[in-house]
Amino acid sequence: MGKLEKNSIVSRRSVLSGGAAAVGGAALSGLATEANAQVPTRWDRTADLVIVGAGVSGLSAACEAAEHGASVIAIDMNFDIGGHGIMSGGQLHLGGGNAHQKLEGVTDSPDSVFKDWTRHDHRAARYSDRDLVRIFADWNVDTYDWLLKQGVKYETGMQQSAASTVPRQFRTIEWHIPSEVISPRRNRNGSGLVRPLANSARAKGVDIVLNTKMTKLIREQPLSGRVLGITAQGPNGPINIQARKGVLLCTGGHTDNVNLRRTFDPRLTEEYQVACSAYSPQSGDGEIAAMDVGASLWATANQTAEAGTAITKTRHIGCQWGYNSLVYEPDSPLFPKARAMGLTVEDFQNIIMVKENGLRFFDETRSGYDFFAACMSWSGDPQKLNGGGPIWAIFDQAAVTRERWKTEPPYVDLSGWFFKGDTLKELADNIAGPYQRRKMNPAVLEETVAKFNAGIDSGKDEFGRKALNFKIAQPPFFAAWTTPILHDTLAGLHTNTNAQVVDRKGEVIPALYCAGESMGGFAQHGLARCIIFGRVAGRHAATGRVASAL
Amino acid sequence: MDEKKAGSAIRLGLTKAPPSSIDAGAEFSVSVGLEWPGGMGPDGATYRILDGKKTITSGALPKPSEDGSVAFALTAPASAGEHRWLLTVAKDENDAGKRAEGALPLALTIVPHATSLAVWDVPSPVVRGAKFVVKAGAKCTASCGFGGREIEIRDEAGELMGSAPLGTITWEGTASLYWATLQLKAPRKQELHAWTLSFSPSETDLPHEGATSRFSFVTVPEPEHSVSVKVVNTKTKAPIPNAQVRLGLYRAVTDETGAAKIPVPKGKFPLIVTRVGYEIPERNVLVSKDVRVRIAAEQLPEEDPFATWTA
Numbered sequence: 001m002g003k004l005e006k007n008s009i010v011s012r013r014s015v016l017s018g019g020a021a022a023v024g025g026a027a028l029s030g031l032a033t034e035a036n037a038q039v040p041t042r043w044d045r046t047a048d049l050v051i052v053g054a055g056v057s058g059l060s061a062a063c064e065a066a067e068h069g070a071s072v073i074a075i076d077m078n079f080d081i082g083g084h085g086i087m088s089g090g091q092l093h094l095g096g097g098n099a100h101q102k103l104e105g106v107t108d109s110p111d112s113v114f115k116d117w118t119r120h121d122h123r124a125a126r127y128s129d130r131d132l133v134r135i136f137a138d139w140n141v142d143t144y145d146w147l148l149k150q151g152v153k154y155e156t157g158m159q160q161s162a163a164s165t166v167p168r169q170f171r172t173i174e175w176h177i178p179s180e181v182i183s184p185r186r187n188r189n190g191s192g193l194v195r196p197l198a199n200s201a202r203a204k205g206v207d208i209v210l211n212t213k214m215t216k217l218i219r220e221q222p223l224s225g226r227v228l229g230i231t232a233q234g235p236n237g238p239i240n241i242q243a244r245k246g247v248l249l250c251t252g253g254h255t256d257n258v259n260l261r262r263t264f265d266p267r268l269t270e271e272y273q274v275a276c277s278a279y280s281p282q283s284g285d286g287e288i289a290a291m292d293v294g295a296s297l298w299a300t301a302n303q304t305a306e307a308g309t310a311i312t313k314t315r316h317i318g319c320q321w322g323y324n325s326l327v328y329e330p331d332s333p334l335f336p337k338a339r340a341m342g343l344t345v346e347d348f349q350n351i352i353m354v355k356e357n358g359l360r361f362f363d364e365t366r367s368g369y370d371f372f373a374a375c376m377s378w379s380g381d382p383q384k385l386n387g388g389g390p391i392w393a394i395f396d397q398a399a400v401t402r403e404r405w406k407t408e409p410p411y412v413d414l415s416g417w418f419f420k421g422d423t424l425k426e427l428a429d430n431i432a433g434p435y436q437r438r439k440m441n442p443a444v445l446e447e448t449v450a451k452f453n454a455g456i457d458s459g460k461d462e463f464g465r466k467a468l469n470f471k472i473a474q475p476p477f478f479a480a481w482t483t484p485i486l487h488d489t490l491a492g493l494h495t496n497t498n499a500q501v502v503d504r505k506g507e508v509i510p511a512l513y514c515a516g517e518s519m520g521g522f523a524q525h526g527l528a529r530c531i532i533f534g535r536v537a538g539r540h541a542a543t544g545r546v547a548s549a550l
Numbered sequence: 551m552d553e554k555k556a557g558s559a560i561r562l563g564l565t566k567a568p569p570s571s572i573d574a575g576a577e578f579s580v581s582v583g584l585e586w587p588g589g590m591g592p593d594g595a596t597y598r599i600l601d602g603k604k605t606i607t608s609g610a611l612p613k614p615s616e617d618g619s620v621a622f623a624l625t626a627p628a629s630a631g632e633h634r635w636l637l638t639v640a641k642d643e644n645d646a647g648k649r650a651e652g653a654l655p656l657a658l659t660i661v662p663h664a665t666s667l668a669v670w671d672v673p674s675p676v677v678r679g680a681k682f683v684v685k686a687g688a689k690c691t692a693s694c695g696f697g698g699r700e701i702e703i704r705d706e707a708g709e710l711m712g713s714a715p716l717g718t719i720t721w722e723g724t725a726s727l728y729w730a731t732l733q734l735k736a737p738r739k740q741e742l743h744a745w746t747l748s749f750s751p752s753e754t755d756l757p758h759e760g761a762t763s764r765f766s767f768v769t770v771p772e773p774e775h776s777v778s779v780k781v782v783n784t785k786t787k788a789p790i791p792n793a794q795v796r797l798g799l800y801r802a803v804t805d806e807t808g809a810a811k812i813p814v815p816k817g818k819f820p821l822i823v824t825r826v827g828y829e830i831p832e833r834n835v836l837v838s839k840d841v842r843v844r845i846a847a848e849q850l851p852e853e854d855p856f857a858t859w860t861a
Contacts, residue, residue, distance in 0.1 A: 347826045349794070396670075397723055422689045422724040425666035425761075429691075442666070446763065450744075454766040457674045458742050459799060459820075466832075467824045469794040469801055473670035473765070475687060476724045 055083025057516030058250035059197035060534030066204035068542035077213035090189030095168035096140030113137035123307035129521035151196035251286030253489025253517035269387030298494030298520035316342025318480030340413035358444035499537035560652030662757035687729030773813035
């Protein structure tokens with residue numbers, strides 16, 4: 001295993017010349033002055049592999065690289081490890097004929113994994129890069145065993161889901177130390193993946209540095225040469241970390257970055273919720289830093305393929321972040337940021353949804369991409385043509401009684417995400433959330449509800465809703481934030497099958513890797529692709545061996 | 551320095567104007583910046599606010615804030631309309647015999663309090679010609695008490711169908727919604743009715759705007775038979791309580807035994823049963839006598855957010 005070196009001072013010249021004999025000033029002038037300026041005169045830390053992001057892909061890469069003799073520094077902007085993975089349900093999508101499948105009586109093979117995840121008749125598979133899927137398929141069985149060796153434990157049982165034609169999905173067991181779970185407690189088992197990986201990595205000598213955020217990648221020249229390291233902002237100021245063998249970007253997705261997410265879909269303006277923002281914001285740092293040194297994006301069709309959980313319906317309303325399976329209890333370390341648990345909707349016929357203008361727009365009991373498209377359709381605000389603006393669930397006291405909701409903190413967030421009124425007019429007057437750009441016209445809301453209620457009488461709904469049983473009539477009345485939630489990042493940086501980042505000309509950027517949600521090309525939801533391509537990157541950076549030679 | 555000039559005028563300007571419209575009788579505030587003649591300051595100054603010749607309020611000038619402006623907490627006039635007040639500030643400096651004064655007009659737009667309404671517990675469908683009751687309430691934006699004020703309900707033609715005085719206790723869960731129960735009689739004509747609740751508060755201490763609110767119900771013929779619906783789990787045959795049953799215009803919810811009984815006239819009715827977590831086929835029910843309908847509801851697998859990919 002390599003040894004970490006601290007405070008190694010490396011002269012700019014020796015870095016640029018690769019340690020070769022002194023180069024004269026004339027020769028150096030071939031490197032633009034501007035380019036030289038980006039290479040630091042001092043490296044504060046040095047390791048073989050520098051990993052940006054200690055989530056699922058970063059920790060997997062760290063373990064794999066350390067196992068193959070590399071020294072590793074992994075930084076994370078957060079106060080703890082895990083990223084999105086620790087917030088997840090711990091669902092792994094691994095098949096290929098692994099031991100778990102054999103136990104469950106499932107017949108599978110790497111070829112079947114490849115065929116399923118390149119299916120032309122499934123939107124989650126149709127647009128993926130088949131070279132990447134082939135590597136993924138070939139690493140499935142080995143990765144199942146490898147995770148066990150890292151200390152990960154699995155629940156029994158297996159489900160079939162997504163593009164897979166046989167059961168391949170199973171869960172990790174939640175980490176046994178409650179204070180280290182971080183995520184809300186209900187059904188969130190991802191801690192059982194990332195904690196063992198982090199412990200395994202540390203045991204192998206990996207240095208995990210928290211509260212440290214990459215600010216830029218350092219490449220020999222702006223758009224050419226090797227990637228030499230990174231600059232990061234740590235608790236004590238900026239530091240330069242040199243990477244002898246490579247920098248691996250595992251920064252997660254881009255869904256919290258409004259500008260970057262709109263690269264893929266201009267409708268995704270600022271008002272949309274993002275799953276897990278209370279812990280692991282998906283800032284797109286990796287993609288942006290890589291693009292700054294010439295990287296390109298890949299398989300962007302995956303982001304807008306309208307399959308799976310790229311966008312989801314809000315399940316917990318009246319709080320800023322109401323992702324389906326995330327409820328932030330008051331004793332959660334994340335509650336101060338999340339601020340409310342939300343009102344969990346059991347039956348969507350208890351509400352109607354209106355836009356900022358007070359008008360309904362779709363059958364509220366439905367979900368899916370037609371529903372989301374209607375949510376994001378133009379509200380009529382002449383100053384805001386993209387995005388659909390806020391979506392409010394409107395309901396009455398009778399609905400509160402049926403759902404057994406408690407319309408007070410900590411269930412609801414009164415700082416702009418939940419409102420109450422004795423009458424519908426008062427309710428409309430009170431709505432003033434951060435994205436409510438225009439005042440809701442009370443007369444419009446009153447008319448919307450009167451029309452809906454008349455539909456309950458007649459059995460005919462203007463949006464074809466069939467569940468017509470409850471009027472909105474009994475005071476008081478409520479408005480709860482229910483704007484759709486962005487979740488999966490399914491498109492990102494262009495890499496080859498060794499997880500090496502590829503530039504705009506289709507050429508590898510030497511010593512730059514990417515894995516996880518910041519990597520493009522493979523649209524599978526969840527953890528498995530992050531683990532596998534983290535391993536691929538870690539292995540290649542450490543050994544130089546190509547991924548296909550597993 | 552010219553002492554006479556310097557001692558003559560205090561210059562006043564609004565740093566926070568009054569709201570563009572103010573509820574009659576409501577509290578509001580304005581802030582005023584003051585420029586004092588040479589050598590003078592706010593200590594010992596007085597103010598007066600006049601409506602014509604009538605003094606609204608007066609006293610020692612409030613202590614200026616850090617930026618030097620002075621805030622006045624005021625109560626709006628009780629009558630709606632445009633009001634022109636005059637703020638005057640004065641200061642005597644006895645030792646020098648000097649007096650300084652300044653004035654600033656305050657234009658106020660006073661509006662009646664807005665009111666709004668709610669109608670609830672409206673049964674629907676209602677048998678034609680039958681008596682029924684609804685609840686209705688009225689709310690003032692400034693939470694004025696409406697107890698004893700009359701509310702009324704009129705039909706589409708404007709005919710008075712019922713009226714009642716609002717009670718003195720507010721509806722549970724509301725801040726200040728005053729309410730009443732109204733006795734009504736359904737029309738003979740079978741159709742969707744849209745009636746109007748109206749409220750025109752008069753003889754209140756402060757002016758109020760009236761309000762109207764539309765509500766609907768549907769009238770149906772007298773029942774002749776009943777439809778007994780029983781909803782059970784397809785596989786386990788267990789009864790499903792709390793399933794919503796919609797039979798044409800009629801609505802019901804199943805009880806603990808999965809049953810709901812609906813009185814209906816003869817006819818053919820579409821039956822839609824909904825219950826979260828179940829898929830329940832729609833069907834038509836022909837009623838020429840009492841009918842029993844057994845509905846099999848197929849339980850859907852528990853929703854797994856990580857398995858929601860669709861082709």
